[in-house]
Amino acid sequence: MVSYVIWDLGETITTPPPGGMDLKPLNEYPDIKLRKNVDEVLKTINKFDLKNAILSNTARSDSNAVKKLLKRLGVLELFEYVYATQSELDPNIPEKPDAIVYNMVLDDLGIKASDGIMVGNTWDTDIIGANQVGMHSIWLQNPSVSVRKDRETKVNNPPWVIPIWDVDSVPKAIELINSCV
Template sequence: MTTPPPGGTDYKPLDQYNNIELRPNVVKTLKKIESLGLKNVILSNTASSDSATVIRMLDRLGVLEMFEYVYATQSELDPDIPQKPDEIVFNKVLQKIGVKPKDCIMVGNTWDTDIVGANRAGMHAVWLQNPLVSVRKNCEVTVNTPPWILPVWDVDSVPKAIELIIESKNHFAD
């Protein structure tokens, strides 16, 4: 959704990085997802940024009102704090927003944390390919299908992938 902080890790709070920007077409994509009747939520592994910090950054970027809930793990520098792909953090967010895993679609750009974590939690996923972070570090990890995982190469393709997942859920529910 945004450009990363220098080096990829928030060694200082994310709202202190003025060079973090929205990626192209993110607002259009978020609006399209909302038009499908879905909630936009953020679950982010962060190092030094708590949820309030991420909320301030989203407000600065002008998209805060598009998110129903924001949760930052503040865990990347502390191995004792649960973070994606741990089911604990997925379940915490799902419980907070009142959605069952089978009714949720995770959009993420990191295979090892976003996609594998969502899959383990029983959520469908859209894998937004990004050559900087989408490399599979652990090729031994297996996933279950369903839930479905659809890869896309740009943010503009995310709504169509979500629509395909919704259609497949409806088709297989019959």
């Protein structure tokens, strides 16, 4: 049974830094905000007796910088676990969609892939990566934030991939996934 909802950060729960990449630690960008209704959705998920976690590809931000950002945004206490890859500027560091990153997070959380749901806006990293390790996923397809370049990789079903329009739909998508497992 699903026990964790694992969130991407930029363009999924927060607005991005200027230019889209964190060229300095994310907590040093005062203009980064939570996307609309994210705090309410995170609280709803906690009411479902599920835990929230973060898995985000970042350039300069480590997990502590992301925690500082989440604290400033008033939602750090809603997350049990935060991991930032610091990989976007170094091709030698694993990042989503690499299975090693997903498996490390699953191991740290002490769960099987089928016990997690990945929520993200990028098909190529968030959704395909989760799918390939056996995690369910919720794809935030809002055209203003959704990214898809990989049209070749085949998707396994199950695990389930649920497309949604905005973050408000995450609780219903979780209920749908839970009804199928």
